[in-house]
Amino acid sequence: MPLPIPPILSYALRRLIQSIPVVILIMIGTFLLLKLAPGDTVDALVGDMGGADAAFIERLRAEYGLDQPVWVQLWRYMVKLASFDFGWSFVYEQPVATVLLDRLGNTLLLMATSLSLAFTIGVALGAIAARRVYSLTDNVISTLGLIFYATPSFFLSLMMMLVFSVKLGWLPVGGIKTIAGFYTGWDHVLDVARHLVMPTAALSLIYLSFYLRLMRASVLEVADLDYVRTAKAKGAGEARLMFHHIMRNALLPVVTLLGLQFSTVLGGSVVVETIFTLPGLGQLAYQSVVQRDMNTLMGIIFLCAIIVVIVNFVTDLLYARLDSRIELK
Amino acid sequence: MTVLDTDIRPEGPSRFVAFWQRYRRNRAAMLGLGLFVIVVIMALTAGLVAPGDPLARAADPLTPPFTNSSVPLGTDQLGRDILAGIFYGARISLLIGVIATLISIAIGVLIGALAGYFGGWVDDVLMRITEAFQTIPNFVLLLTLVAIMGSKIEWITLAIGIVSWTAPARMVRAEFMSLRGREFVDAARNLGVSNGAIIFREILPNAMPPVVVYASVIMALAILLESALAFLGLGDPNYASWGNMIGQGRAVLRTAWYCAAIPGIAIVLTVLSFSLLGEGLNDALNPRQKK
Numbered sequence: 001m002p003l004p005i006p007p008i009l010s011y012a013l014r015r016l017i018q019s020i021p022v023v024i025l026i027m028i029g030t031f032l033l034l035k036l037a038p039g040d041t042v043d044a045l046v047g048d049m050g051g052a053d054a055a056f057i058e059r060l061r062a063e064y065g066l067d068q069p070v071w072v073q074l075w076r077y078m079v080k081l082a083s084f085d086f087g088w089s090f091v092y093e094q095p096v097a098t099v100l101l102d103r104l105g106n107t108l109l110l111m112a113t114s115l116s117l118a119f120t121i122g123v124a125l126g127a128i129a130a131r132r133v134y135s136l137t138d139n140v141i142s143t144l145g146l147i148f149y150a151t152p153s154f155f156l157s158l159m160m161m162l163v164f165s166v167k168l169g170w171l172p173v174g175g176i177k178t179i180a181g182f183y184t185g186w187d188h189v190l191d192v193a194r195h196l197v198m199p200t201a202a203l204s205l206i207y208l209s210f211y212l213r214l215m216r217a218s219v220l221e222v223a224d225l226d227y228v229r230t231a232k233a234k235g236a237g238e239a240r241l242m243f244h245h246i247m248r249n250a251l252l253p254v255v256t257l258l259g260l261q262f263s264t265v266l267g268g269s270v271v272v273e274t275i276f277t278l279p280g281l282g283q284l285a286y287q288s289v290v291q292r293d294m295n296t297l298m299g300i301i302f303l304c305a306i307i308v309v310i311v312n313f314v315t316d317l318l319y320a321r322l323d324s325r326i327e328l329k
Numbered sequence: 330m331t332v333l334d335t336d337i338r339p340e341g342p343s344r345f346v347a348f349w350q351r352y353r354r355n356r357a358a359m360l361g362l363g364l365f366v367i368v369v370i371m372a373l374t375a376g377l378v379a380p381g382d383p384l385a386r387a388a389d390p391l392t393p394p395f396t397n398s399s400v401p402l403g404t405d406q407l408g409r410d411i412l413a414g415i416f417y418g419a420r421i422s423l424l425i426g427v428i429a430t431l432i433s434i435a436i437g438v439l440i441g442a443l444a445g446y447f448g449g450w451v452d453d454v455l456m457r458i459t460e461a462f463q464t465i466p467n468f469v470l471l472l473t474l475v476a477i478m479g480s481k482i483e484w485i486t487l488a489i490g491i492v493s494w495t496a497p498a499r500m501v502r503a504e505f506m507s508l509r510g511r512e513f514v515d516a517a518r519n520l521g522v523s524n525g526a527i528i529f530r531e532i533l534p535n536a537m538p539p540v541v542v543y544a545s546v547i548m549a550l551a552i553l554l555e556s557a558l559a560f561l562g563l564g565d566p567n568y569a570s571w572g573n574m575i576g577q578g579r580a581v582l583r584t585a586w587y588c589a590a591i592p593g594i595a596i597v598l599t600v601l602s603f604s605l606l607g608e609g610l611n612d613a614l615n616p617r618q619k620k
Binding site: 018019021022023025026029030033034036037146147149150151152153154155158159161162166260263264266267268270271274285286289292297300301304305308309 | 457458460461463464465466467468469470471472473474475476477549553556557560561563572575578579582583586589590593596597598599600601604605
């Protein structure tokens with residue numbers, strides 16, 4: 001008897017299950033990679049303490065299990081990871097899970113606002129440009145898209161900071177809220193929003209160029225198909241043509257890109273969060289590399305992998321929802 | 330040996346001329362080519378335009394641009410010549426961009442070819458590895474690699490190559506999957522040609538064109554990755570790099586914004602040149618795709 005699961009869901013679920021070995025592979029790879037790094041946690045600790053005698057160092061190593069063979073350490077790490085125990089951060093003197101949870105919200109907020117803006121504006125501009133191909137509007141949109149595509153996020157961030165914080169004084173230079181502002185309710189929301197304007201703008205301006213370019217090409221291609229010509233011949237107006245006939249098919253590759261690009265955007269948040277001193281996972285990634293906080297770094301990589309897997313699951317569902325023809329093996 | 334030695338392609342020159350005529354008609358592509366040539370000339374003439382160490386003091390610190398003819402673009406807070414930094418930075422950007430692109434294509438071609446040619450469990454294993462690399466945010470992986478290997482320029486280049494190979498691998502895999510069932514491959518196999526020779530001599534030349542066009546995209550991304558690393562202070566401190574100049578310029582953003590703006594514009598124009606070049610190549614090679 002077939003399971004009462006819609007084929008779309010079972011396809012997405014199968015892809016989700018396939019990503020489990022991928023995440024395990026990532027964690028094993030990262031663990032072994034970080035073992036190659038010169039010096040371990042104990043070296044870093046002892047360095048911070050200004051040195052210690054050999055017997056004490058040996059005792060510390062035994063305490064953290066660092067005297068065991070690498071594969072034993074790997075096994076122990078993976079077992080703990082399965083219960084979301086990421087170990088201890090010696091830099092923050094807290095469990096890594098606590099450090100990550102403190103920052104996760106800010107990064108998710110930044111990702112959600114930047115990606116939804118980038119996607120909607122990119123798709124809209126791409127569609128407009130394609131429907132007026134080679135017109136002045138198209139040229140302006142396409143040129144701006146190319147320029148933002150070529151602009152490094154840190155440079156765009158700095159220039160925005162120069163104009164809007166330093167010269168005009170409209171927006172705060174960094175952080176997620178005013179220090180010692182003690183806002184509550186709507187004032188708090190507004191305060192956070194003001195701090196998010198520039199980081200969000202920087203990320204979305206750059207990534208919207210990806211969606212814009214793909215959407216423009218995609219609309220051009222779909223608009224050439226027979227069924228669109230038929231609809232046009234039957235007297236469908238521009239709005240009906242666009243929203244009823246072209247949009248749904250033209251969006252397919254752009255939705256795919258949204259899933260594929262997500263991890264890149266997450267990587268882009270490292271630079272933007274660091275510039276705007278936004279306490280999120282990206283800034284934490286940079287700091288843990290600089291401070292050699294390996295447990296935290298591995299926790300971030302694990303969390304990022306999980307987020308990317310979830311986003312891809314959602315895009316699969318979205319894709320299947322948009323395209324009724326999708327081949328479901 | 331090559332199967333199908335009776336080459337049915339039109340002779341080289343006329344093919345190239347036709348390509349060039351299509352390319353030349355595209356104004357944006359010509360702009361890209363022009364910018365690219367300028368960056369290459371800057372990289373080649375850095376030693377002539379600004380002899381000596383670009384990291385040494387050249388004039389008073391924070392000289393504004395266009396005020397001192399010996400340092401036309403001014404100096405930074407340590408009195409280093411910005412023009413010299415831009416020229417030597419072009420060298421580093423191009424060098425890292427080209428070598429990292431070659432590394433990423435080499436890895437991508439190898440993995441994509443094996444996965445696409447053999448299929449089955451080889452494909453499964455290699456694709457899971459590819460997905461693993463696509464799942465980790467590439468900049469986070471890059472930071473991790475640099476943290477482990479250190480900030481020497483050779484290691485940075487290698488690390489950028491290691492985080493950039495997944496797209497070419499997928500392209501090559503797709504090409505191999507569609508080409509492996511073609512007659513010329515069957516013919517080679519029946520003649521007893523080894524798998525290695527079929528992969529590299531028979532199929533690969535046919536699978537390369539899209540990858541070659543895509544190289545311009547990898548190059549642009551590689552330059553952006555290097556500049557971001559250098560901006561964060563994780564680049565090789567022994568070389569002038571645009572990203573590093575912007576990172577230093579951040580400290581004097583209030584008083585001397587040009588220290589960050591000039592190298593920033595250099596990056597934008599360079600990356601733009603690769604994008605335009607890539608699109609131009611693509612349009613000229615696939616004239617039917619063009620609307």
